[in-house]
Amino acid sequence: MISINLINNKANKKAFTLAEMIIVVIIIGIITTFALPKFTKSMEKERARRLESNLTIIHSALEIWEANAQSYPANGSQDLDYLNNSLRLNILDSDFNYTYTNNGSSYTVDAQKIDNSYTIRLTEAPIGPTNPSCQQGTCP
Known part of the structure; x- marks a missing residue:
């Protein structure tokens, strides 16, 4: 005897409904809403640490x-490429523009x-003849 089985293709298909897809998109949106500010803040902290370094x-x-050399390199205003070449550094930073200025001392x-949201300045000046802890010419 020959048996014939009809296979219902519709019943065997596994798929997501439109409602399920919309719910998943909404959940992903909610998760992103909470995660994105924390991610942005952590990226800014990483930039600040790298800048400090x-x-x-x-x-x-x-x-x-x-x-x-008993003096600082080149008078005038220079950029990061100059500092890398002169000081034999290898600083690569795409988040900041560096400017080096030297007036001799x-x-x-x-x-x-x-x-252009902010600028950080590193300043080095010679030590003056007076100690800021001294009062009226006497030091502790």
Whole structure:
């Protein structure tokens, strides 16, 4: 005897309904609403840590240069490429524009955020003849 089984293709299909897809999209939207601000804040903290590290490296390299040469490199205003080449550094930063300025006895390094939202300034000036802790010519 031959048996014939009819297979109902519609009954065997596994698929999501439109309502299920809409619910999933709404849930993903809610999760994104809460996660995105935290992600943005953590990225800004990471940029700040990297900037602090870069400025510390630049400061240390400039102080080593000054200790060896008795002056800071090149008078005038220079950019990060100049600092990398002169101080033999390899700082790559796409979030900030760096500007180095030297007036002979002191320097400043400005790091300006690309979107111009803020600028951080590293300043090094010679130690003055007076101690700020001294009062009226006497020191403790």
